Amino acid sequence: MRMGRKHRTKSKRRSRYVDPAVESIDQMAVINARDMMFGNLVSMGWRLAVMVLLPIFIGVQIDKWLDSSPSVTLAAFFIAIFGAGVLIYRTYNEMNSQSEIDSRIKRIKKSRGKNNV
Numbered sequence: 001m002r003m004g005r006k007h008r009t010k011s012k013r014r015s016r017y018v019d020p021a022v023e024s025i026d027q028m029a030v031i032n033a034r035d036m037m038f039g040n041l042v043s044m045g046w047r048l049a050v051m052v053l054l055p056i057f058i059g060v061q062i063d064k065w066l067d068s069s070p071s072v073t074l075a076a077f078f079i080a081i082f083g084a085g086v087l088i089y090r091t092y093n094e095m096n097s098q099s100e101i102d103s104r105i106k107r108i109k110k111s112r113g114k115n116n117v
């Protein structure tokens with residue numbers, strides 16, 4: 001035995017086989033999540049626009065009809081701001097609950113996969 005020679009240890013890398021079907025399902029899940037996020041954002045944009053513009057439009061029309069100062073329009077504006085806040089809060093909770101459900105399903109699938117191996 002030589003004294004200067006170092007002992008080589010085997011590499012601890014493990015080659016992981018990834019089933020192409022599982023990989024494609026994961027890619028489809030990512031695409032589905034992106035589409036769902038985009039759909040939620042577009043939907044929220046339209047709902048916000050309607051939520052803000054409709055009360056203001058109604059307030060302006062009532063002010064014209066009553067020949068009053070913009071008091072009804074201002075009241076409608078504050079109602080619109082409050083409604084927009086509620087809409088954003090509900091959409092945020094909806095998206096978080098859907099994300100939580102998806103993560104729970106993923107954990108369940110992983111645990112079932114480990115038990116079957």
